[in-house]
Amino acid sequence: MLKIFILLLPIFLYSQSLKSILEYATKNSDIVVSKTQLQGAKSKNIEAKESDYYPTLDIGASYQTQNEKSTMLPGDVYTGYAKVSFDIYDGGKKSSALKQSKHEYKSSAFDTKSTKKSLSLQIVQDFFNIKSLKSSLSSREEANKSLLEQLTRMQRFYIAKLATKDDVDRLQAAYDTNVYEIESIKFEILSLKQSLELKVGKKITKLDDSRFLEFKEYDIELIDSVKSLISQKEALISNARSVESIYYPQIKIEDTYNMYDYGRDNHVQIDTLNRQNTLMLSLNMRIFDNASVEKSKQVIMMNSQSINTQVSYFKKEQEMRYKLSYEAIKTNHIKIKSASSALTSASSAFKTISKKYDAGIVDNVTYLDALTSQTKAKALYETSLNDLEIAYANYYFYAGKNIEEFLE
Numbered sequence: 001m002l003k004i005f006i007l008l009l010p011i012f013l014y015s016q017s018l019k020s021i022l023e024y025a026t027k028n029s030d031i032v033v034s035k036t037q038l039q040g041a042k043s044k045n046i047e048a049k050e051s052d053y054y055p056t057l058d059i060g061a062s063y064q065t066q067n068e069k070s071t072m073l074p075g076d077v078y079t080g081y082a083k084v085s086f087d088i089y090d091g092g093k094k095s096s097a098l099k100q101s102k103h104e105y106k107s108s109a110f111d112t113k114s115t116k117k118s119l120s121l122q123i124v125q126d127f128f129n130i131k132s133l134k135s136s137l138s139s140r141e142e143a144n145k146s147l148l149e150q151l152t153r154m155q156r157f158y159i160a161k162l163a164t165k166d167d168v169d170r171l172q173a174a175y176d177t178n179v180y181e182i183e184s185i186k187f188e189i190l191s192l193k194q195s196l197e198l199k200v201g202k203k204i205t206k207l208d209d210s211r212f213l214e215f216k217e218y219d220i221e222l223i224d225s226v227k228s229l230i231s232q233k234e235a236l237i238s239n240a241r242s243v244e245s246i247y248y249p250q251i252k253i254e255d256t257y258n259m260y261d262y263g264r265d266n267h268v269q270i271d272t273l274n275r276q277n278t279l280m281l282s283l284n285m286r287i288f289d290n291a292s293v294e295k296s297k298q299v300i301m302m303n304s305q306s307i308n309t310q311v312s313y314f315k316k317e318q319e320m321r322y323k324l325s326y327e328a329i330k331t332n333h334i335k336i337k338s339a340s341s342a343l344t345s346a347s348s349a350f351k352t353i354s355k356k357y358d359a360g361i362v363d364n365v366t367y368l369d370a371l372t373s374q375t376k377a378k379a380l381y382e383t384s385l386n387d388l389e390i391a392y393a394n395y396y397f398y399a400g401k402n403i404e405e406f407l408e
Contacts, residue, residue, distance in 0.1 A: 018127050018210035021200055022404040025123055026116040029201040035112040042105040049098040055086040075264030083256040091248025092241060100238035107231035114224035119199060120403045124393040126196040127207060128386035130189060135382030137185045140178055143375040147175040150357075150367070167364055174368050212392040212406050215329060220322050221400030226314045229307055236304040240297045247293065250284040318398055325394040332388040339381040346370075346377035 026032055064077040087094070151171040157163035197204050258276040286293070353370040356362045396403050 016204060017208045019404055019407045022120050022123060025119055025200040029119060029199060032116055035115045039108040039112050042108040045101045046105055049101045052094050055084055058083045074262035078261040079258060081256055081258045083254060085254045088251040088253055090250055091245035093245035096238050096242035096245060100235045100242060103231045103235035103238060107228045107235060110224045110228035110231060114228055117397060121393055121397045123199055124403060125390055126192055128389045130192050132383040132386045133185055133189045136379040139375045139378040140182045143371055144178050146371060147178055151175050170364050211408050212389055213408055215392060218399045223318055223400050226311055229311050233304050233307040236300050240300040243293055243297050246286050252282050254280045322398040325391060325398050328391040329395060332384060332391050335384045339384040343377040343381045346374040350374040
């Protein structure tokens with residue numbers, strides 16, 4: 001018993017639920033990490049803009065030498081200075097720049113959330129599409145066993161002169177076609193699985209059965225991608241105000257303290273300074289620039305209007321997809337009932353026809369039709385169940401919710 005448990009342990013360890021996959025992907029996926037890093041950069045930019053409000057302190061030094069000096073001037077001059085500067089009024093440039101950086105950060109934060117939710121939706125779609133393909137593969141493989149048994153049986157009859165060659169050929173063609181479909185499905189599963197692994201950011205070995213909670217209707221909330229665009233628009237408006245600030249007075253105060261030392265003065269008493277403190281108050285105002293700044297502002301505002309139009313479009317698109325996803329849920333419930341009924345009928349018919357075929361009452365054409373119907377019905381039923389889960393995911397996504405919160 002212990003040996004069996006040890007052999008099965010890797011299966012339990014590496015089986016992954018959809019919820020655990022989403023939790024991992026929304027933290028470790030390369031695309032999410034990239035968005036998070038960009039958001040961090042935007043946060044640092046806010047700190048930089050806030051620091052602009054503080055006075056600045058500069059220090060420096062210089063050395064000046066003259067080849068031919070006069071008797072009244074030293075040949076070498078050494079200067080060191082410290083300067084404190086503070087913008088008393090800048091026309092609102094700093095405040096507008098700070099608001100812009102804050103809106104850019106909000107846009108980045110919403111973009112990160114949007115990326116996580118969009119990635120989650122794609123992962124859910126891949127997850128359940130793989131489940132559907134695996135169900136189709138299982139149905140095909142089950143049909144393959146029946147086809148191989150009947151093909152082997154018919155080949156024996158043909159050798160015994162109890163069946164014709166066309167009877168064997170029909171079964172052989174059905175068997176080969178089924179093998180072809182099996183290999184095609186296997187490749188689809190492989191492709192989709194690798195796509196899923198790329199999105200998640202790690203290898204996926206086995207998928208557990210996962211389902212969404214019992215469906216409840218929710219009011220629509222604006223999705224994060226649209227919120228990101230709105231913040232981008234606000235950032236552009238703040239940028240336009242920052243550009244416009246140059247037309248307002250710029251008042252600045254500076255205090256500079258200089259220290260001097262001299263060389264090559266031949267010990268001549270010179271009237272020179274050793275210390276000097278200079279206080280300066282300046283005012284600057286743009287009078288004329290041929291509307292250069294105004295035109296730059298207009299360009300920014302036109303970009304803002306463009307984003308506003310995009311917001312309007314994406315709001316309409318979200319509402320449309322929200323309604324369609326709700327209808328898709330109702331439609332898939334009906335499809336599941338129909339698929340379940342079709343599977344019951346197809347399974348019952350195949351069971352009866354299979355017995356009749358073994359007894360020689362019906363021909364192989366009838367048998368193959370019944371087997372094909374059962375194979376398709378099984379795959380269709382499982383696919384309809386998985387399609388319902390995808391419809392749930394679409395609904396919650398376009399309702400503006402976190403998909404993983406609704407998983408069992």
